[in-house]
Amino acid sequence: MAYDEISDLRFFTVLVEAGSISATARSMGTSPAVVSRRLSRLEERLGASLIVRTTRHFRPSETGRVLYERGVQIIADIDQLQNDLSIANTVPQGTLSIGAPVELGRRQIAPFIASFGERYPQLKISLALAGEGLHDFSDCLDVILRLGMPDTQGATVTLLATTRRVLCASPAYIARKTLPRTPQELIHHDCLCLRRHKTMTVLNRWAIGDDEKRDVITVPSRLSTTSCEIIHDWALAGQGIAYKLLCDVSQDIESGKLIRIFPDLYGEKTDLYAVMPPRHNASANVRTFLHALREFLHSSGGF
Template structure:
């Protein structure tokens, strides 16, 4: 659609919303005569009357009503497109507040933010860490990173990456207790289990298997905690077998501080989501951050 036609649509929607030629002229900073002539040129070009104008009435004709209703949407789409193009040419600046789970935030998000901040020196970044699921829409955050599908009314949710749980233990534990031969042997080992906040329910039913078969094993909770980080620390010190997200333990497995148990088998799949208030969805800061974080996670271990 040529630009002058877009301009005419914008003019016509303003005219109808103003309610009269005089009011429209006043809002557009022109005269009623100029406004009336422009309307007449539109009607002549379209070959149809658009407005009923008498001394008492000013209303769109049926054609004018259709043009107005469609025109409002077209003008809105054009404005949004122009805004997106303008923002795409901007560099992130100002501030960006990010929320993340404690362990993921420390081990993956914080290192990424360091590099990201060097690339965009005009952007001030803050990272808020909390237990999984404890951040919510009342916090002053632009982006909340969540493991597992969130239920946040009115928010924009986007999938960033997927990881899986794995079984791992320190070499010192394996040397002391030997490796389990089958998943069901886990019931004979010291296992490090998470507990739910408040209820203290122990999460001791571990799913482990491959694409064809999965076993659910009830393990003995030798030590347990509501903190993923404490479970991680106990695993590193040789206190037992942990059922951890691969993204959290990947570097320790690579360095030999932890060893995979049943390296061909995986536990439950977990998705990482970004949750944003709807007002932040189109922010250049948010869009750039999520685009580069997604690339970072794709190229790092554990996802």
């Protein structure tokens, strides 16, 4: 199976699970127009309509349902195969360059790299942090960690873990305000919102719910920024409620610095991928690193 076909399968599973073009775009860190064009190209290539879209419904067609169900299994088999092959037969040595998003890199990946480096002292590891989606392979990186499905043509992509967004606030904020009893009551609270780089579009439509029902609430944005870390810092300082990836705030929730609001509900799902350069066979260093990182992430509280 060609990379483009695998990539299209991953894209379509994300689309079906997200439940809308706009939610898929947010999950992938792109625009609804890009998602719509990619869906159209996939339908054209397969010669079939995959999604039934009306003003009231968004669901896979019969062909789309078959593609989704078979695609989920195919992707799982591919990821398992890559996981099995990733176990290195030799001791890692030489150099390894990793790119990661800023907050995830600082809070999760950097501590892991420190312990991984102690296990393999002959390996010299460098970690480059940048805003989500800003890394590319002109940065001379062996592997890029990416939240949301990558769109790098020809790259080797493997799923590492899945996290979700949660609502959280500091004990100081909760002491000052009455906790929302329902997601709809978020409109009466101080909410800390991300903005897109360049366009400065505020991301204030927060999806929250369970496996059966999800509400999308347009929250008031009292403070907003393009930095995930600043949102985190504001939440710790008691400035309001944040809509954060669980992997970024799990340690603070465990320590009590932040408290989950609606602990039985979740926001949007986000996948963490490892991306290797196009037409590049992953080295033993990369395979061993990803195998160990996957185990670490699955044992941590945020994934």
